Amino acid sequence: MSTSLHNRHINPLILAGLSENAWHLKDYEARGGYHQLRRILNEKITPDAVIAELKAGVLRGRGGAGFPTGLKWSFMPKNYAGQKYLVCNSDEGEPGTFKDRDIMRYNPHALIEGMIIGAYAMGITVGYNYIHGEIWDIYQRFEEALEEARVAGYLGDRIMGSEFNFQLHAVPGWGAYICGEETALLESLEGKKGQPRFKPPFPAGFGLYGKPTTINNTETFAAVPFLFAVGAEKYLQMGKPNNGGTKIFSVSGDVVYPANYEVPLGTPFSELLKLAGGMRGDKQLKAVIPGGSSAPVIPAAMMMDLTMDYDSISKAGSMLGSGAVIVMDETRCMVRSLLRLSYFYHEESCGQCTPCREGTGWLWRIVNRIEHGQGRPEDLDLLRDVANNIQGRTICALGDAAAMPVQGMLKHFMHEFEYHVEHQHCMVASEPALA
Numbered sequence: 001m002s003t004s005l006h007n008r009h010i011n012p013l014i015l016a017g018l019s020e021n022a023w024h025l026k027d028y029e030a031r032g033g034y035h036q037l038r039r040i041l042n043e044k045i046t047p048d049a050v051i052a053e054l055k056a057g058v059l060r061g062r063g064g065a066g067f068p069t070g071l072k073w074s075f076m077p078k079n080y081a082g083q084k085y086l087v088c089n090s091d092e093g094e095p096g097t098f099k100d101r102d103i104m105r106y107n108p109h110a111l112i113e114g115m116i117i118g119a120y121a122m123g124i125t126v127g128y129n130y131i132h133g134e135i136w137d138i139y140q141r142f143e144e145a146l147e148e149a150r151v152a153g154y155l156g157d158r159i160m161g162s163e164f165n166f167q168l169h170a171v172p173g174w175g176a177y178i179c180g181e182e183t184a185l186l187e188s189l190e191g192k193k194g195q196p197r198f199k200p201p202f203p204a205g206f207g208l209y210g211k212p213t214t215i216n217n218t219e220t221f222a223a224v225p226f227l228f229a230v231g232a233e234k235y236l237q238m239g240k241p242n243n244g245g246t247k248i249f250s251v252s253g254d255v256v257y258p259a260n261y262e263v264p265l266g267t268p269f270s271e272l273l274k275l276a277g278g279m280r281g282d283k284q285l286k287a288v289i290p291g292g293s294s295a296p297v298i299p300a301a302m303m304m305d306l307t308m309d310y311d312s313i314s315k316a317g318s319m320l321g322s323g324a325v326i327v328m329d330e331t332r333c334m335v336r337s338l339l340r341l342s343y344f345y346h347e348e349s350c351g352q353c354t355p356c357r358e359g360t361g362w363l364w365r366i367v368n369r370i371e372h373g374q375g376r377p378e379d380l381d382l383l384r385d386v387a388n389n390i391q392g393r394t395i396c397a398l399g400d401a402a403a404m405p406v407q408g409m410l411k412h413f414m415h416e417f418e419y420h421v422e423h424q425h426c427m428v429a430s431e432p433a434l435a
Contacts, residue, residue: 023109023141023145025149028107028109033109034154034225036228036229037154037160038160040228041162042160047121047122051070051073053070057070057233057244058241059227061217062247063220063322064217064291064292066319072216073122075204076204083126084122084126085211085212086115086118086119086127087129087186087214088127088218088221089185089215089216090104090217091179092132092322093177094180094294094322094324095324095341096253096293096322097322098252098324100218100219104141105138109145111218112155113224113225114223115129116154120164124214126169127168128168128170128189129169129171130189131173133172142170143170146169155167155168171189176350177348179194183396185215186203186213189208193350195350196398226245238264242310243266243309247262249272249308251327252327253326254279254280254328254329254331254332255279256276256277256278256280261275265308266308268306269288269308272325279327280329281329286329287299287303287328287334289324289405290308290325291321291325292324293326294405295320295405296411297408298316298318298412303316308325317408318408331428332428333426334417335416335417335426337409338406339364339368342363342364345398345401346364353399355393355399356394359387359402359403363386363387363403366379366386370420371426376421377421380418383410384410387402388403390402
């Protein structure tokens with residue numbers, strides 16, 4: 001069975017266990033696709049009413065921060081006379097995350113319809129989907145889906161006979177992790193080096209080409225048609241208070257079936273783990289990184305009592321983030337795991353901010369020293385000190401993303417780091433090779 005299609009508890013408009021060939025326009029229309037756009041335009045539902053529906057359904061951004069989508073859309077200036085832009089962030093580069101590419105692979109028209117509804121709600125006539133540069137086949141598929149939508153009259157001038165015009169374009173990125181940061185993405189769209197901008201000003205006031213811009217994640221836009229199909233009240237009830245609807249979790253690591261699973265927000269982690277077939281090889285759960293590699297790790301004893309929603313994971317000291325759930329069993333060495341994470345952030349730092357440029361290198365070198373039997377007792381305090389001096393001191397959140405895994409590992413698994421330093425080798429005797 002293809003892991004990409006191993007989905008359960010699926011809503012009908014995002015990842016419905018679709019086959020490889022079910023991505024075409026005719027298949028999407030057969031599932032009710034573009035009906036909500038047609039209803040909004042035919043019934044002349046006002047932009048304010050569209051945004052109010054999103055607020056009532058509590059659709060939170062699915063890209064990492066979990067910011068309320070309706071509130072973000074309301075920031076777009078209503079009476080601005082010049083060009084405004086809508087941007088989809090499909091630069092999926094967070095280690096462990098693979099949901100957005102599957103949305104574009106199996107159901108690209110859900111994303112397109114969601115973006116059109118968003119453009120209508122904010123009075124925007126031009127949009128871009130910035131797609132991660134290392135998934136070229138998916139970029140090509142999205143281009144084909146765009147052409148299908150244009151031919152059918154869902155994109156372009158006078159959409160479905162209305163007065164609404166919207167042009168949507170796909171742009172391939174360069175495979176740089178930093179371009180997942182929204183302002184670095186805008187810089188790259190403008191043809192410049194992908195480096196984050198200072199904020200303020202925020203994109204809603206000064207975004208692409210200096211114009212008001214709204215940026216949302218792929219899954220966020222793809223969820224919009226479904227919210228309108230079921231209604232805000234039912235959508236909210238699918239999840240839990242302040243966490244409306246369903247969420248796609250990219251479950252990877254030491255599970256039987258690594259895959260994307262779409263479940264209601266607030267689903268117990270224990271149920272999500274069962275959907276993934278449980279622990280591989282009947283091993284014991286040791287720890288979970290619940291929201292992508294930048295999220296602090298949570299020990300098994302804590303994680304088994306948690307529900308998968310923004311607020312519960314935050315209260316546990318981590319974050320839901322991108323929805324990448326990295327499961328680690330009892331054989332995993334936390335020092336070696338942190339070494340891999342620290343190397344990634346060291347390599348992906350854009351170098352603009354000194355704390356990140358220099359600090360990520362320090363983190364990697366210190367952990368590398370500990371892992372290879374050359375650690376010193378003072379390295380543990382130094383590791384924490386460097387992480388604390390990175391976090392909150394950079395233009396964008398990449399510095400935080402590098403620091404938080406370190407802080408989480410030291411908080412919950414300090415004994416493993418101390419063992420490495422004292423004994424000059426790993427305390428996990430059966431440590432497997434990392435994939």
